[in-house]
Amino acid sequence: MDISPSDYNSFREILEQQSGILLGDSKQYLVASRLSNFIKENNLTSLSDLLSKINRPSGKLLLQKVIDQMTTNETLWFRDSHPFEYMKRHLIPEMRKQGRFRIWCAACSSGQEPYSLAMLLDEISASATAEIIATDLSSKILQKAKLAEYQEIELKRGLPDDKLRRHFKKIDDNRWQLNQALRNSVRFQQLNLLGVPYTNGRFDVIFCRNVLIYFSQENKTRVLNGLIDSLRPGGYLFLGASESLTRDCKPLQMVRCSPGLVYRKN
Numbered sequence: 001m002d003i004s005p006s007d008y009n010s011f012r013e014i015l016e017q018q019s020g021i022l023l024g025d026s027k028q029y030l031v032a033s034r035l036s037n038f039i040k041e042n043n044l045t046s047l048s049d050l051l052s053k054i055n056r057p058s059g060k061l062l063l064q065k066v067i068d069q070m071t072t073n074e075t076l077w078f079r080d081s082h083p084f085e086y087m088k089r090h091l092i093p094e095m096r097k098q099g100r101f102r103i104w105c106a107a108c109s110s111g112q113e114p115y116s117l118a119m120l121l122d123e124i125s126a127s128a129t130a131e132i133i134a135t136d137l138s139s140k141i142l143q144k145a146k147l148a149e150y151q152e153i154e155l156k157r158g159l160p161d162d163k164l165r166r167h168f169k170k171i172d173d174n175r176w177q178l179n180q181a182l183r184n185s186v187r188f189q190q191l192n193l194l195g196v197p198y199t200n201g202r203f204d205v206i207f208c209r210n211v212l213i214y215f216s217q218e219n220k221t222r223v224l225n226g227l228i229d230s231l232r233p234g235g236y237l238f239l240g241a242s243e244s245l246t247r248d249c250k251p252l253q254m255v256r257c258s259p260g261l262v263y264r265k266n
């Protein structure tokens, strides 16, 4: 698919405005690989045609589908392991002493992160004391997360065999579904991290991992400050392994949970 410089610039502007996802100067190949088939399937002729349709008042649904195509949903079970270890050993025991607690997985993709937490809570009999809210911008990936059906190849990415046997039911040769109780223990909701009025101090723990890497410094700061506002005093924020707070973020205390770290709100 050929993309003219002006169409590319218009497209990246819309994408950043709507999702925060920032495309570099020469990512035309990425746009082409994610949208070529999509353009054909939607009876469009070119990126230029797509742009004119999403700019119309009737183009909202098409725009959401384009965003679904452009998000990177790479995820795995118990990703980086240390946040889950730290939750299990320190935070859950500490929080359950104080009564009910609330965890928010912002940018949850196809559900592996919130369901890893749900399994952890279940295994230490803490499900009844916790609420897990999982959100993502992509409506398509949220449908998959709610269904909680995964292929073997996805299950092999970080899910130990004993957890597969304990928490999943085999549907056919290649697919398994998470059991109903764990599916029901996570509440999914569509939410754009850039477009929400952040609430004050509702959450005990927030996981916001591997999404801010796609944002500009300015949007990163905006989202991080919103997340910090959403934590109760004493609450914890987990970021991705390659992510950190920006210079202009509200202050948080850094707690080492070797090999990684977590941020605590004072």
Ligand SMILES: C[S@@+](CC[C@H](N)C(=O)[O-])C[C@H]1O[C@@H](n2cnc3c(N)ncnc32)[C@H](O)[C@@H]1O
Pocket: 018, 019, 020, 021, 071, 072, 073, 074, 075, 076, 079, 106, 107, 108, 109, 110, 113, 135, 136, 137, 138, 141, 191, 192, 193, 194, 208, 209, 210, 211, 240
């Ligand atoms: C790479 S996945 C990370 C999933 C999971 N947190 C993990 O670390 O394994 C990034 C997710 O961020 C979501 N995302 C991108 N922009 C977003 C935004 N503005 N608001 C909410 N979610 C967004 C994408 O749809 C995608 O599912």
